[in-house]
Amino acid sequence: MAKVLIVAEHDGAVLNPSTAKCVACATAIAGTEIDVAVLAASAAAVASDAAKLDSVARILTVENAANEYALSAILAPQVVALADGYDYIFGPSTTFGKDLMPRVAALLGLNQISDIMSVEGSHTFKRPIYAGNAIVTVTAPTGKPVVATVRTASWQAVDATNSAPVESADIAVDIPSHTRLVSVESGQSDRPDLQTASTVVSGGRALASSENFDIIFALADKLGAAVGASRAAVDAGYVPNEMQVGQTGKIIAPDLYFAIGISGAIQHLTGIKDAGTIVAINKDEEAPIFEVADIGLVADLFKALPELTNAL
Amino acid sequence: MEKILVGLKRAIDYNVRVRVKNDGSGVETDGVKMSINPFDEIALEEALRIKDRGDASEVIVMSIGTDAAQQQLRTGLAMGADRAILVDAVDSIDPLSRARVFQEIVNREGVELVILGKQAIDDDNSQIGQMLAAIWGRPQATFASKIELNGNTARVTREVDAGLELVDVDLPAVISVDLRLNEPRYVKLPDIMKAKKKPLDQIPIADLGIESSSIIEDSHFEPPAARQKGIIVDDVAGLVSALTEKGLL
Numbered sequence: 253m254a255k256v257l258i259v260a261e262h263d264g265a266v267l268n269p270s271t272a273k274c275v276a277c278a279t280a281i282a283g284t285e286i287d288v289a290v291l292a293a294s295a296a297a298v299a300s301d302a303a304k305l306d307s308v309a310r311i312l313t314v315e316n317a318a319n320e321y322a323l324s325a326i327l328a329p330q331v332v333a334l335a336d337g338y339d340y341i342f343g344p345s346t347t348f349g350k351d352l353m354p355r356v357a358a359l360l361g362l363n364q365i366s367d368i369m370s371v372e373g374s375h376t377f378k379r380p381i382y383a384g385n386a387i388v389t390v391t392a393p394t395g396k397p398v399v400a401t402v403r404t405a406s407w408q409a410v411d412a413t414n415s416a417p418v419e420s421a422d423i424a425v426d427i428p429s430h431t432r433l434v435s436v437e438s439g440q441s442d443r444p445d446l447q448t449a450s451t452v453v454s455g456g457r458a459l460a461s462s463e464n465f466d467i468i469f470a471l472a473d474k475l476g477a478a479v480g481a482s483r484a485a486v487d488a489g490y491v492p493n494e495m496q497v498g499q500t501g502k503i504i505a506p507d508l509y510f511a512i513g514i515s516g517a518i519q520h521l522t523g524i525k526d527a528g529t530i531v532a533i534n535k536d537e538e539a540p541i542f543e544v545a546d547i548g549l550v551a552d553l554f555k556a557l558p559e560l561t562n563a564l
Numbered sequence: 565m566e567k568i569l570v571g572l573k574r575a576i577d578y579n580v581r582v583r584v585k586n587d588g589s590g591v592e593t594d595g596v597k598m599s600i601n602p603f604d605e606i607a608l609e610e611a612l613r614i615k616d617r618g619d620a621s622e623v624i625v626m627s628i629g630t631d632a633a634q635q636q637l638r639t640g641l642a643m644g645a646d647r648a649i650l651v652d653a654v655d656s657i658d659p660l661s662r663a664r665v666f667q668e669i670v671n672r673e674g675v676e677l678v679i680l681g682k683q684a685i686d687d688d689n690s691q692i693g694q695m696l697a698a699i700w701g702r703p704q705a706t707f708a709s710k711i712e713l714n715g716n717t718a719r720v721t722r723e724v725d726a727g728l729e730l731v732d733v734d735l736p737a738v739i740s741v742d743l744r745l746n747e748p749r750y751v752k753l754p755d756i757m758k759a760k761k762k763p764l765d766q767i768p769i770a771d772l773g774i775e776s777s778s779i780i781e782d783s784h785f786e787p788p789a790a791r792q793k794g795i796i797v798d799d800v801a802g803l804v805s806a807l808t809e810k811g812l813l
Contacts, residue, residue, distance in 0.1 A: 263726070323731070324694065324704060324706075325697070325703050325704060328698065346725050347706075347707060347722075347723070347724040347725045348724070348725070350690050350706070351694060351704070351706045351707070351724075352694075353694075354659070354690070354691035354692075354694035354695050354698070355694045355695070355697065355698040355704065356698075357660070357691075357695065358660060358663060358694070358695035358696075358698035358699050359698050359699075361660070361777070361778070362660065362778045363658050363659055363660045363778045363779065363780050364659070364689075364691055364695075365780055366687075366688065366689045366690060366691065367688070376783075380688065380788070381686065381687050381688050382576070382582040382591065382685070382686060382688070383582075383685065383688065384788055385581070385582040385583075385584075385591075385787070385788065386582060386584045386591055386785050386786070386787060386788070387785070387786050387787070387788055388782050388784070388785050389782070389783045389784040389785075389786075390780050390781065390782055390783070391780065391781045391783055392778075392780050393778055393779065393780075396778055428701075428703075430702065430703045430733060430734040430737075431703040431704075431705075431731060431732075431733050431734075432731065432732045432733075433729070433730070433731055434719065434730035434731060434732055435729075435730045436724075436726060436727060436728070436729045436730070437727050437728045437729075437730075438726050438727035438728075447725060483743075487744075492727075493709070493723055493744055494723070494725070494726070494727050494728075499688075500742075500743055502725065507812070508807075508812050518581070525788065525791070529807075529810060529812060530791075530794075531803065531807070533803075542796070543791075543793060544791045544793075545794050546791075546792075546794035546795070547794055547795055547796075547797060547803060547806045547807070548794060548795070548796045548797070549796070549797050549799070549800070549802070549803050550796065551799070551800075556800050559800040560800050560803065560804070563800055563801070563804050564804070564813065
């Protein structure tokens with residue numbers, strides 16, 4: 253039986269949904285036993301979230317004051333110490349996993365596979381390249397562990413009906429002091445998280461100002477949706493970058509996506525490729541967004557949007 | 565500090581619509597415009613600004629690849645880099661070997677700061693900076709949108725999913741840069757002429773004693789699955805009823 257170690261992503265209190273998607277990817281490999289590692293200052297809450305994930309055999313916790321915030325230089329040597337005996341070491345393809353997993357791979361003397369979107373065999377996977385304009389099939393060498401990140405938008409989270417045992421892992425590693433967290437500024441509101449929301453409303457450059465984004469927020473509030481933006485809107489300074497959807501921002505897969513005043517540059521389309529239903533509102537009927545939209549409305553967004561918000 | 569090293573990867577220009585070859589053996593590169601990976605251009609701009617402020621004395625640009633990458637290195641020299649190093653290797657060289665090449669050059673040159681793009685827009689791997697920092701045993705600050713140098717440390721603002729993270733890293737360190745860090749300068753014609761006289765050293769990868777291992781093989785390329793074209797509704801009422809029909813409202 254092949255052994256999989258998944259590095260849990262969390263904020264110290266709550267498990268990030270990206271972890272359940274990594275588990276889903278691991279279950280697509282035939283005959284695996286899946287462990288989840290929780291590295292934290294205090295792991296109990298996150299470990300109990302992780303223990304509920306279906307198909308997980310056990311949770312390994314590593315508690316260390318240095319793990320209060322996820323810094324790759326600090327986490328990587330601990331993951332390497334845990335990785336002994338595992339055939340696969342996975343993390344999510346979020347900024348957390350993208351930062352951490354190549355460091356883990358290099359410490360193990362291995363290459364890493366980025367953004368697994370499907371499992372084709374025990375060592376064969378598909379992944380997107382060129383901003384999703386091509387999909388490449390890659391094969392990792394057998395006889396060595398596979399270190400990879402999992403493209404979260406390609407996987408459905410496993411259910412949470414399990415109660416896997418939680419064990420404390422005893423590892424001894426030197427923790428470097430050369431990397432120190434100063435602060436984290438989050439523009440987070442009470443709205444759902446963009447990465448995991450089932451409905452997302454995004455605005456583009458056509459909104460023309462930061463104030464005009466209010467009509468996007470109004471629709472999102474009515475729908476209980478998260479708010480995103482195109483790179484053009486972010487570059488124009490209408491909204492902060494953490495709201496950016498696309499190849500250079502967040503890659504998301506909501507059930508319902510609204511693209512409002514977004515032309516549909518390739519880089520944006522890459523970020524919403526896996527969305528369930530795409531709705532586009534744009535006054536330019538030639539806009540490329542209509543090529544991928546399931547439901548399109550050619551209209552002035554400043555008229556259509558308040559009307560839509562009122563109609564809901 | 566003395567030296568900043570910047571990686572410049574030759575990649576298909578970001579304006580080109582990439583097409584997969586019919587036989588699935590790769591993507592079409594014949595007659596396709598090649599440029600510096602845009603994130604690497606931002607990395608170089610930042611290094612040049614650090615030097616312009618007097619916080620570094622030399623900016624070295626480096627590429628790993630075939631002779632063709634000389635073109636991107638010359639562009640880097642025209643932007644203002646002092647000299648260039650081309651490590652001759654096949655373009656398909658794996659990320660870990662690339663990181664080892666960077667490590668060798670860092671050691672030879674005594675580099676204190678390596679600035680790289682956060683990812684290359686061809687393979688979209690986003691690995692080299694993290695791997696180099698790992699084998700060098702030094703800090704990494706990836707996805708940087710602001711860099712402040714204070715003596716022997718750098719305070720870096722990182723663009724992470726949760727928002728903005730500020731970290732202090734001791735130098736030497738590896739920083740990988742995101743889009744909002746800066747706007748790269750345009751190259752002027754006289755600078756292109758001047759760049760022709762700047763040194764560009766070529767080093768065969770064999771001289772660095774690096775052997776590729778644990779290679780991940782690319783076996784087949786295909787275009788992404790296309791989405792079905794949908795319907796166009798006439799008005800907001802039509803939109804609401806289409807969404808209701810799909811059970812989405």
